[in-house]
Amino acid sequence: MAFVTRFAPSPTGPLHLGHAYSAILAHDMARAKGGRFLLRMEDTDLERCRPEWDALIQEDLRWLGLTWDGPIHRQAGHIARYNARLEALEDKGLLYPCSCTRADIRAALAAPQEGVAFAVYPGTCRARGMDSRQPGDALRLNLGAALEHLADADLGFTETGPAHAGLHRVDPDQALRQIGDVVLSRKGEDIVAYFLASAFDDADQGVSHVIRGEDLFDFTPVQVILQRLFGLATPVYHHHRLIRDDQGKRLAKRDDARAIQKYRAEGATPADIRRLVGLPNP
Numbered sequence: 001m002a003f004v005t006r007f008a009p010s011p012t013g014p015l016h017l018g019h020a021y022s023a024i025l026a027h028d029m030a031r032a033k034g035g036r037f038l039l040r041m042e043d044t045d046l047e048r049c050r051p052e053w054d055a056l057i058q059e060d061l062r063w064l065g066l067t068w069d070g071p072i073h074r075q076a077g078h079i080a081r082y083n084a085r086l087e088a089l090e091d092k093g094l095l096y097p098c099s100c101t102r103a104d105i106r107a108a109l110a111a112p113q114e115g116v117a118f119a120v121y122p123g124t125c126r127a128r129g130m131d132s133r134q135p136g137d138a139l140r141l142n143l144g145a146a147l148e149h150l151a152d153a154d155l156g157f158t159e160t161g162p163a164h165a166g167l168h169r170v171d172p173d174q175a176l177r178q179i180g181d182v183v184l185s186r187k188g189e190d191i192v193a194y195f196l197a198s199a200f201d202d203a204d205q206g207v208s209h210v211i212r213g214e215d216l217f218d219f220t221p222v223q224v225i226l227q228r229l230f231g232l233a234t235p236v237y238h239h240h241r242l243i244r245d246d247q248g249k250r251l252a253k254r255d256d257a258r259a260i261q262k263y264r265a266e267g268a269t270p271a272d273i274r275r276l277v278g279l280p281n282p
C-alpha cells in the first residue's frame with residue numbers, strides 16, 4: 001500500500017510549535033516510506049479563515065524545510081460537492097434538520113479541540129422530518145439510526161500512535177454518549193462540518209495514514225461511521241502527543257507566543273524548532 005499522509009491546518013491563525021510538530025512528523029514519515037505528503041487547508045469556516053494565514057502557513061512550512069506533493073487542496077472550493085454527497089444519507093433517513101442556536105451550530109462545525117468542551121447534542125430536533133427544513137437549519141446525523149443501519153458493518157480501525165496503538169472497534173454506546181448527533185452541514189449557507197469534509201477528503205485524496213494530534217482520537221469513531229455510511233476506505237490513524245505550554249495546556253493558534261513566525265524573528269533555525277519539539281534533524 002502506498003503511504004499517503006497529509007497536514008490539514010485550518011488557516012485561522014499562525015502556525016505554532018504544535019502544528020510544526022504535526023507537520024514535520026507527517027512529512028518525515030512520508031519521506032521515510034517513500035510516500036506522499038499532502039497539504040490541505042481546512043478553510044470551511046469562511047468567517048475565521050484568512051488568505052494571510054494560509055500564505056503564512058505555507059511560508060512557515062517551507063522555512064521548516066517541508067515540501068508537499070501536488071497542489072494544495074482547499075476545502076472552501078468544494079463545499080457544494082460535499083453537500084451534494086450528503087443526499088445519500090438523506091435518502092437513508094439518517095439526517096434531520098436542526099434549528100438550535102447559530103452559535104451552538106457554528107461551534108459544532110469546527111474540529112474538536114482539547115480543552116474546549118465538546119457538547120453532545122441532547123436531540124431536541126431529532127424527531128423533525130427533512131420536509132420541515134427551514135433556511136439556515138443545520139443538518140445533523142441521527143447517530144443512533146446510523147449505528148442501527150451499520151449493525152452488521154465492521155467498525156474497526158487501526159491506530160499506530162503511542163497512546164492507543166492497536167486495533168480498535170467503534171463502541172456504539174460510547175459513541176452515542178461521547179459524540180452523539182453531530183452537525184454535518186448547514187445547507188444553503190455553504191458550510192460543511194470538519195467531520196464530513198475531512199472524511200471525504202481523506203478518501204478522495206487516497207490518504208492511507210492520518211497523522212494528527214491526540215486530541216482528535218476520541219472523535220475517530222464518527223469518521224469511521226461516516227466512512228462506512230459512504231462506502232469510503234478507512235485510513236490507518238496515528239494520533240501523536242501534543243506539544244504543551246509551560247502550564248501543560250495544548251497549544252492553540254491563539255498562543256501567538258509559540259508562533260513559528262516569532263521564533264523565526266528571534267533568529268531560531270529550523271533545526272532549533274525540531275529540537276524544541278523533540279524531533280530528530282535529518
Ligand code: GLU
Nearest residue numbers: 008009010042111198212
Ligand atoms: N483542521 C483540523 C485541525 O486543525 C485537522 C484535523 C485533522 O488532521 O484531521 O484541528
